[in-house]
Amino acid sequence: MALVDVIEEELIESASLYAPSQTIAELIDSRLQEIPDKDLREWVNFVLTTGFEADLACSASDISVINYTGDAGYQGGDDCIIDGYSAMLNLLAKGGQIHCNSVVSEIVQTPTEITVRCTNGHIEHGSHVLLSVPLGVLKAGSITFSPALSTQKRFAIERLGFGAFEKLIFQFENAFWRTVDNDVSGILIKGHPVFPYWLDVSASSGRPTLAAHVSGPQALALAKLDDDVAFDMAMSALSSACGGVPTVPVEWHRTNWVTDPFSRGAYTHLPPSISLQEIHNLSQPEGRLLFAGEATSTERFGYVDGAYVSGLREARRLTGGRPVKISISA
Template sequence: MKTIIVGAGIAGLSAARHLKARGLEVLVVEASPFIGGRVRSAAVGDSLVGIGATWIHHPNGNPIAMLCDEFGLDRAKFDLSNLSAFQQLHDKTRLDEASSTLVRTIEDDFWEHFNPEGAQLGESAADLISCYFDALPHDIAHLRARALILNALETELCAPAELIGASNFVAQTQPYDGGDEIIAGGYSALVDCIATGVALRLSWPVARMSQTSSCVEVIGIDGTVETAAYVIVTVPLGVLKANTIRFEPTPPESIGFAIDKIGFGVFEKVVLQFKERWWTTQSTPNGMHFLSDTTFRYWLDISHLARCPTLVAHVAGPPAENLSSTPDMRVSDALTALHAHFDVVPPSTAAFATTWQADPWTRGGYSRLPPGVDGRLIDDLAQPFGRVVLAGEHTSRWRYGYVDGAMESGVRAAKQIIGLAAG
């Protein structure tokens, strides 16, 4: 029994590994020249930097962390909880320590009282933020805390707060804990381990697939055909929305409806390296929020990971829609944004900018639930139709948007294929 897996990201490779371990024939086909999908790393100067997913969020009990242990990959802590420690003011000055502490206290209180389970299906993250802050003083500390929370939510979930459903937070459970970690060597190190021994065909985009009662023909855009008993499709939700791959026969209406209604956001990064770490003298990993900039407003200092002075701008949701079209222009615009906040910004020594939304094989970042969209639609995406099964983070009911959700969806799809073959 041969299974073709479309997409060599974490979901596809995890499915292949599971099937291969049970002695089944597997071929993974990938449209791009790379494996890893949206968890790739890229060379920036002399460093290897994650240009897609980067962290293991909540590593304790997390299957990604356990897989790292199995492969002997080291992990390092990366504290994402102190990003408000360096808040750049409009007049190019930093908040003093007392003001920063007050803002963090307000942020902590917001999250402590944040109760999406009590929200209506049609309510948005913006509604929940307004519900909390509208009754409080409108002084600078509360306004700044509100802006930071809004910035963090929109960046993390790739969309304006008005388009992030309150149910988004209910549907994503947190079965794990332990803060945030980075894999030594980045996610590419894990991808390479998972892909070991897996049959791969790269640079082979799929145009359509036609299934009968006995097999599935997978046809590349070059016209060549591969035939298998079953197929697992792990392409991103954005690719499914774009109808890049034609299915014959058409998937059930429930799957088409889910593809249409589940949200898929934009997430881009701009990596800048410098000769010196000029932006702060603090020795701990840190980040910056620029509340007066509408595009490059969320930055991380990953110097300790890149082993040279490195800043990464995370641009998601509404700001990402306004990015320049080419990587060089994005780098130039990011440097211009820094110049607006600092008196002196030295030239960068190396740079890299992603273009995930423009990439026809990704079309964006990752999925979310808009207001009014029930998380049970994700379950519909995970149902087999004939000899075809979908996988990927967008099919993980409780961990969509997470790498561990993508990985577990691949294993789930592999088990469904085994069940279909046995039945």
């Protein structure tokens, strides 16, 4: 939609004129006042809001204009990792020692060592601990620290935003949403409370597949629904958008990162009036305890590569600043 693209570009270009407290929602609203046609105004508002919320995994009213436009995005299109992120994780973990079913409950520092205690009774001692749990886990207070984290660190955990982003994926026997005249790459359903935004991901999956991208307020609403209700609501949404769904999915899957105790959400964002200084504060070591993860990356928070690079940063810190290279071979 050309008008939406023009407005989005204008919003980004004018961001520096706005105060740190002003939000994307306020900026969209001010720009929409210039569109006299009510139906067009509502549609543009829906498309813009859905797009911004999908990027940041939170409500447009919780997105600072300046912080959004400061995102260090890369040029070019998107790609998918062959066989998914698990393939990359398996390679990184190759040769390492992983203790399964060992949920960390406490980290205790002394002048000479640091100890990690797990809920199953497992205990590890070492010279340092590198903690890379998601910001949502830190916000939930799932891990006890002794001594307690500094006030600066606790303020950073509290002030930074941690959004919600879920996917519901349907695989079908055929791509009924496509026609000879309409080879769509996605579906937008204005006004739907949970499933307004669908993408055709058939190319990466190898089968006719639609994925609902559910972010911000909609993702929080989805997290409260059981599987049967979520399935029926998603099918109803597609039926209304496509004039009926001729068949049930051959397979389907949903995520629920919001309620997962090991994530408690999606990824980090900067709310209005919150600066990158909070991310810097979160990244700083406290004694023998070091911090990594996307929430500690001032340049790439919210991105996988931000988490990856933060691990290299802390490895350099542990090795006295020497270059660190991770070699991955299948």
